[in-house]
Amino acid sequence: MDYLPIFLDVAGKKVIVDGGTTVAARRIERALSAGAEVHSFDPDPGDEVRGFIGQDNLIHHDRAPREADFDGCLVAYGASEIPERDASLYKWAKKHGALANVADEKEFCDFITPSVVERDPLTIAISTGGAAPVVARILRARVEAMLPAAYGRLAQFLSGYRDRIYAAIRGGTARRRFWENMIEGPAGDAFLAGDEALAEQLIEADLVNGGTENLRRGEVWLVGAGPGDPDLLTFKALRMMQHADVVLYDRLIGDGILDLVRRDAERIDVGKQAGNHVLTQDETTALIIKFAKEGKRVLRLKGGDPFIFGRGGEELEDVAAHGIPVVVVPGITAAAGCGSSAGIPLTHRNHAQAVAFVTAHGKDGLLPHDWTRLARHDQTVVVYMGLRFVAEIAAKAIEQGVPAEMPIAVIDNGTRTTQRVVVGTLADIGERTRAAKLKGPALIMIGTVVTMRDTLGVDTTAREDTHTMELVARDGL
Numbered sequence: 001m002d003y004l005p006i007f008l009d010v011a012g013k014k015v016i017v018d019g020g021t022t023v024a025a026r027r028i029e030r031a032l033s034a035g036a037e038v039h040s041f042d043p044d045p046g047d048e049v050r051g052f053i054g055q056d057n058l059i060h061h062d063r064a065p066r067e068a069d070f071d072g073c074l075v076a077y078g079a080s081e082i083p084e085r086d087a088s089l090y091k092w093a094k095k096h097g098a099l100a101n102v103a104d105e106k107e108f109c110d111f112i113t114p115s116v117v118e119r120d121p122l123t124i125a126i127s128t129g130g131a132a133p134v135v136a137r138i139l140r141a142r143v144e145a146m147l148p149a150a151y152g153r154l155a156q157f158l159s160g161y162r163d164r165i166y167a168a169i170r171g172g173t174a175r176r177r178f179w180e181n182m183i184e185g186p187a188g189d190a191f192l193a194g195d196e197a198l199a200e201q202l203i204e205a206d207l208v209n210g211g212t213e214n215l216r217r218g219e220v221w222l223v224g225a226g227p228g229d230p231d232l233l234t235f236k237a238l239r240m241m242q243h244a245d246v247v248l249y250d251r252l253i254g255d256g257i258l259d260l261v262r263r264d265a266e267r268i269d270v271g272k273q274a275g276n277h278v279l280t281q282d283e284t285t286a287l288i289i290k291f292a293k294e295g296k297r298v299l300r301l302k303g304g305d306p307f308i309f310g311r312g313g314e315e316l317e318d319v320a321a322h323g324i325p326v327v328v329v330p331g332i333t334a335a336a337g338c339g340s341s342a343g344i345p346l347t348h349r350n351h352a353q354a355v356a357f358v359t360a361h362g363k364d365g366l367l368p369h370d371w372t373r374l375a376r377h378d379q380t381v382v383v384y385m386g387l388r389f390v391a392e393i394a395a396k397a398i399e400q401g402v403p404a405e406m407p408i409a410v411i412d413n414g415t416r417t418t419q420r421v422v423v424g425t426l427a428d429i430g431e432r433t434r435a436a437k438l439k440g441p442a443l444i445m446i447g448t449v450v451t452m453r454d455t456l457g458v459d460t461t462a463r464e465d466t467h468t469m470e471l472v473a474r475d476g477l
């Protein structure tokens, strides 16, 4: 290790930032957020630096720094990009006992500035010792992606229990276990899921028992996994996938997503692909309830969004009736995912002021939709679960009076590397879809927004690059 990692207390201390550049702005921002008294110097600062002028604790000087300015200075940053100014800054900083850092000038640096992930009061600083700052920046992005935004608040929340834990739990090891249980266990999960009351209840219950009670209690997480591209998972979904004890997933969930589930978690394919049920709905619900009652954290992973044609509501009704706590995490629904990846905006001021999501079929087969009401000139209709019925739907719509030349698209495996898009009109889409031999899952979009696909120029080719989330799965952090 070439550098000593420390966090410096600069509250109320003098910090100099020389320069009007973007780098200077970042230094000013960080020093201010750590409570320093910041003196910035530049005769003609850029907009970003100007944006700080007038803030408490910032004194701006419309000139370059002079030696006398360094009196009482703790840290001096050079970011003017003017070599003579940088050299003077370093010389004067040293003379007055200040720590100096000149951007991109290693010989003028007493310390290096790390890449920082902030979840106040939690701060993570990453450094490569100046060898490869880009590596640190990429790592930072990964840590950002892995760390829930509420982690800082969790640290703050838990710190309120420090004295009570000290008093209630004897022994360093027992205390450490207790902390780990709080952070990694159901209390931490409940807090990060937004249920502070449940988190408090769990911690209190365990404190009463001197930390001997098993904090684990079963709960069910109904989580939307999005339309297929692992990068379209939410941070919250990913976190829950990495904490679950057992995962029940539909066949629509691709391998790229399942790879992100905690390795030790039990996985059960409840295969809800249309017409090929592995488990019935009742069997699936019964399994979820059984696992939760065993004290497990049960992740019910659904394609898209669990509350949009995902039967999420139905499953939860039964689970809730058993008094099992439930958390729902939304996902990107197929309509939103496919619209973006196929270059078709769902609404557009010149085309559609409304969008309707419908399912092609219900419990008893093809639904008798009123297509003249749905496929209007000012509305986009997105049809889920309709691939097998494309020709029938188009024919019905024409029969009911929708113009035969109404644009329509069928998006197969949207957002995935295997995505295919078939575009046509109501008159010819049946034939075009048949010829394309699409495999599904597929979504149908009806409306003049479909014509925007040609004009927007969105790159809709299947992406073969490595996804961020896949990198996380492969390499961890």
Ligand SMILES: C[S@@+](CC[C@H](N)C(=O)[O-])C[C@H]1O[C@@H](n2cnc3c(N)ncnc32)[C@H](O)[C@@H]1O
Residues within 6 Å of the ligand: 227, 228, 252, 302, 303, 304, 305, 306, 307, 308, 309, 310, 332, 333, 334, 335, 338, 383, 384, 385, 386, 411, 412, 413, 414, 415, 416, 441, 442, 443, 444
């Ligand atoms: C049971 S529904 C589930 C919908 C899901 N809850 C959602 O919000 O996207 C399954 C249907 O969603 C659509 N679908 C899901 N993923 C898709 C994808 N990647 N590309 C195209 N359509 C998709 C298809 O119409 C499929 O038949």
